[in-house]
Amino acid sequence: MLDKTDDISVAADNWLVQFEDALASPEDVLLKPLFHPDSYWRDVLALSWNIQTVNRAFAILEEMPAHARRSTPSNFRIDAERGAPRRVMRAGTQAIEAIFKFETAVGRGHGIVRLVPDAADDGRLKAWTLLTALEELKGFEEQQGTTRPRGQAYSRDFRGPNWLDLRKAAAEYADHDPDVLVVGGGQAGLAIAARLQQLRIDALIVDREARVGDNWRKRYHALTLHNQVQVNHLPYMPFPPNWPTYIPKDKLANWFESYVDAMELNFWTGTEFVGGSYDDAQGRWTIELRRADGTTRKMQPRHVVMATGVSGIPSVPDIPGLKNFAGKVLHSSGYEDGEHWAGKRALVIGTGNSGHDIAQDLHSSGAEVTLVQRSSTLVTNIEPSAQLAYAAYNEGSLEDNDLIATSMPLTLAKRSHVLITEQSKELDKPLLDGLARKGFKLDFGEGGTGWQFKYLTRGGGYYFNVGCSDLVAGGAVALKQFSDIETFVSEGARLKTGETVAADLIVLATGYRPQEELVKRLFGEAMAVRVGPIWGFGDGQELRNMYTRTPQPGLWFIAGSLAQCRINSRPLALQIKAIEEGLLPRDAGPVVKLA
Numbered sequence: 001m002l003d004k005t006d007d008i009s010v011a012a013d014n015w016l017v018q019f020e021d022a023l024a025s026p027e028d029v030l031l032k033p034l035f036h037p038d039s040y041w042r043d044v045l046a047l048s049w050n051i052q053t054v055n056r057a058f059a060i061l062e063e064m065p066a067h068a069r070r071s072t073p074s075n076f077r078i079d080a081e082r083g084a085p086r087r088v089m090r091a092g093t094q095a096i097e098a099i100f101k102f103e104t105a106v107g108r109g110h111g112i113v114r115l116v117p118d119a120a121d122d123g124r125l126k127a128w129t130l131l132t133a134l135e136e137l138k139g140f141e142e143q144q145g146t147t148r149p150r151g152q153a154y155s156r157d158f159r160g161p162n163w164l165d166l167r168k169a170a171a172e173y174a175d176h177d178p179d180v181l182v183v184g185g186g187q188a189g190l191a192i193a194a195r196l197q198q199l200r201i202d203a204l205i206v207d208r209e210a211r212v213g214d215n216w217r218k219r220y221h222a223l224t225l226h227n228q229v230q231v232n233h234l235p236y237m238p239f240p241p242n243w244p245t246y247i248p249k250d251k252l253a254n255w256f257e258s259y260v261d262a263m264e265l266n267f268w269t270g271t272e273f274v275g276g277s278y279d280d281a282q283g284r285w286t287i288e289l290r291r292a293d294g295t296t297r298k299m300q301p302r303h304v305v306m307a308t309g310v311s312g313i314p315s316v317p318d319i320p321g322l323k324n325f326a327g328k329v330l331h332s333s334g335y336e337d338g339e340h341w342a343g344k345r346a347l348v349i350g351t352g353n354s355g356h357d358i359a360q361d362l363h364s365s366g367a368e369v370t371l372v373q374r375s376s377t378l379v380t381n382i383e384p385s386a387q388l389a390y391a392a393y394n395e396g397s398l399e400d401n402d403l404i405a406t407s408m409p410l411t412l413a414k415r416s417h418v419l420i421t422e423q424s425k426e427l428d429k430p431l432l433d434g435l436a437r438k439g440f441k442l443d444f445g446e447g448g449t450g451w452q453f454k455y456l457t458r459g460g461g462y463y464f465n466v467g468c469s470d471l472v473a474g475g476a477v478a479l480k481q482f483s484d485i486e487t488f489v490s491e492g493a494r495l496k497t498g499e500t501v502a503a504d505l506i507v508l509a510t511g512y513r514p515q516e517e518l519v520k521r522l523f524g525e526a527m528a529v530r531v532g533p534i535w536g537f538g539d540g541q542e543l544r545n546m547y548t549r550t551p552q553p554g555l556w557f558i559a560g561s562l563a564q565c566r567i568n569s570r571p572l573a574l575q576i577k578a579i580e581e582g583l584l585p586r587d588a589g590p591v592v593k594l595a
Contacts, residue, residue: 009078011125012085012098015115016076019127020102023068031061036118036126040409044571045134046102046109047071049584051548051571053409053541071104073132079110083400090114091412092419095128099400102132106583107574109134112407131407134574140581142198144236171204171266173299178204178266180576181287181301183273186215187234188558189307190256191565193265194235195573201580204301205260206271206289212260213253214269215309221337222361223249225562226353226382226464231393232562234259235569238398275522276304278554283586285554303576305556306515310459310535313513313521319349321487325506332358332509338365345502346370347493349482350509351377351440352460358507359477360468370478370501371468372485372493374510376443378451378462379469381431385424386464389417389452402567410541414449421450431465434473439481456543457536460511515557527552535559547572553587 015034022030035041035057042053047067054060078085078100085098095114102109112131117123136142143149161169180196182189185207196203209215216223224246225232229239232247237259239247260267270292276285284300291297314331322329332354338361348359349372356371363369380386393401408416421444425432432442445454451462463469471477478501486496492503515535520528531545531552538544546557547568558565558572578584 008087008096009085009098011096011115012100012113013078015113015125015127016078016098016100019113020074020076023065023073028061028065031064032057033121033124034127035060035130036116036128037120039127040129040412042129042131042407042409043067044132044406045574046104046107046111046132047073049575049578051542055409055411055541071106073102073104076100076102082110082403083396088114090129090408091415093128096125097404099403104134106578107134107137109136110403112403129407129409129412131403133403133406133571135570137199137574137577137581137583140199140577143200144198167264170202171268173204173266176202177299178202178301179580180204180303180305181206181273181285181299182305182307184215184307184309185209185212185256185260185267185269186307186309187256187562188309188560188565188569189305190259190263190265191235191562191569192305192307192558192572193267194259194263195569196576197263197265198236199573199577201573201577203266203305204299205265205267205307206273207267207269208272210270210292211257212267212269213256215253216249216256217253218336219249220332220335220358220361221339222364223357225249225252226386226466227390227561227563228387228393230398231390233398233566234562235566237262273522275524277523278527278552280553280587283554302580303554303556305558305572306518307558308515308518310512310515310559312515312518315511315513316508317510319488321489322506323488324490325488325492325503326490327492327504327506329506329508332507333512335507338362338367341505342366344368344504345492346505346507347372347501347503348507348509350374350507350511351463352509352511353463355507355509356463356468357466358509360466360471362505362507363468363471363477367505370480370503371472372480372482373441374482375461376441378443378445378454379428379432379435379440379465380424380451380462381428381469382464382466385427386451388420388423389450402563405563406567410537414447414453417445417450417452418448421445421448424450428465431469431473435469438473438475438479440472440479441481459535515559523555527555531555549575 037057039057040055041060044051054063082099088097095116097114100111113127114129115125116128118126179201180203182193182205185205189205193203193205228245229243272290274288274290276287278285284302285304287299289297314333335358342365345368346362347370348355351373359369359371454461472479484495485493487494493501516528531550534545534557579586
């Protein structure tokens with residue numbers, strides 16, 4: 001019995017045996033003793049074909065049996081090749097955590113169960129959280145290791161085309177269209193294209209930049225990633241072990257270029273996605289692309305993946321009087337380097353990561369800088385505070401840590417981040433007190449959930465301090481509140497006190513428009529209305545219209561950090577493959593209704 005052993009591996013194994021028996025039984029009541037009343041089941045395609053979270057035992061018991069009858073999960077067992085069962089602290093709760101593997105009628109997957117004692121049932125160990133995640137489809141396994149491609153098409157035919165000939169022909173699309181068109185060649189586009197290529201789905205990436213990696217290469221001179229290298233690998237090709245902890249933008253950009261070559265991804269640079277429409281009867285898009293030489297190409301892929309990122313269309317607010325300013329006005333997306341502004345005066349409007357980094361870069365280049373705060377901002381030191389959220393990635397395998405990250409339901413993830421934020425506030429107290437004395441308006445996210453949930457809900461509103469906050473607290477970079485500005489004049493910003501803050505340059509670090517604005521621009525307003533909001537959390541405790549089917553058949557979205565794209569590109573690719581192989585209906589929308 002689960003409550004009669006101190007051996008955590010035996011406890012986890014016993015639970016899995018009983019769970020499998022309960023799923024196979026026509027008596028749904030056998031599941032009831034296995035779940036804690038306040039439990040969570042997160043399914044990533046494995047049983048439900050959705051990415052969804054179900055909270056509380058009664059709701060799980062209502063929904064899980066029907067999904068199990070359709071998917072016929074079986075062969076649940078601790079995976080001896082993954083991290084062993086262990087005692088952990090998750091979201092402030094002590095639990096036994098075990099990684100397991102299993103099969104369904106169509107695929108294979110991994111999961112995590114966390115067991116806690118139920119005080120109302122004599123301390124019996126029950127599932128507090130359960131993850132079931134599909135990782136491969138039977139018959140369509142990724143070709144790796146011993147199942148890698150043998151290269152028969154070019155390795156033995158001395159008179160036929162060689163590997164390079166075949167690669168060039170595949171990437172030209174002279175006589176065919178791709179199955180999937182991926183719009184955007186950053187980490188999101190590369191991750192999903194690599195996953196699709198492993199599933200033998202023909203995918204083409206298009207990007208308007210002239211060179212692979214330019215979306216990072218062309219950013220401001222001093223930029224490095226703000227989270228650490230061990231978190232940021234792309235699928236299949238981890239960064240070399242001698243890489244720096246914080247990756248410089250140009251190093252990452254060059255890696256992207258190497259990744260495209262090594263992974264044999266089809267990539268058209270200098271190509272603008274003009275727009276498209278969907279034919280419901282044919283189940284295909286008609287897409288127009290504009291090449292670098294001005295020519296156009298129409299394609300009819302079955303799927304379009306928008307991998308343009310959270311930061312798509314720059315948000316340029318209508319600031320009263322700004323047109324009166326006689327100097328240079330730039331959005332942060334157009335800022336490159338502070339060297340040209342040495343000895344000049346600059347106003348940087350916006351106090352997120354970009355605003356602070358640009359202010360610091362200008363100051364380091366010899367400019368006189370004033371940072372202008374529009375709204376309260378979360379500030380945390382890049383070390384150790386900002387890295388606390390990634391503590392699990394400092395130990396164990398990348399695969400285990402990705403699974404752990406996937407397994408955390410939204411409610412518990414928020415609870416974890418509240419605890420992390422409180423810890424960060426204590427660690428950063430001297431800095432935060434110094435900023436407050438200068439009049440900097442601080443916040444710690446909705447409900448104290450910290451920087452990560454600011455990113456997941458609005459894509460910004462925080463700063464990882466790599467030195468600019470120290471400059472502000474010490475007075476080397478001046479601080480003004482936007483609410484204190486009356487208007488802008490030719491010389492700069494006129495404050496309500498009558499003082500004028502002189503400037504030669506104004507940088508608008510004011511963020512980006514929601515992704516639905518890009519949908520409207522490329523596909524029309526009706527399509528944008530049909531798709532609805534993108535990013536941020538909806539009622540189902542998942543990111544809205546992200547990584548899963550949208551109300552528009554054949555239209556998909558992927559965005560986020562390198563880690564998010566690595567993790568979530570797998571379920572997105574599996575859904576596209578399942579549709580292509582007839583395992584899923586093309587027009588099912590975001591939820592598959594049960595029969």
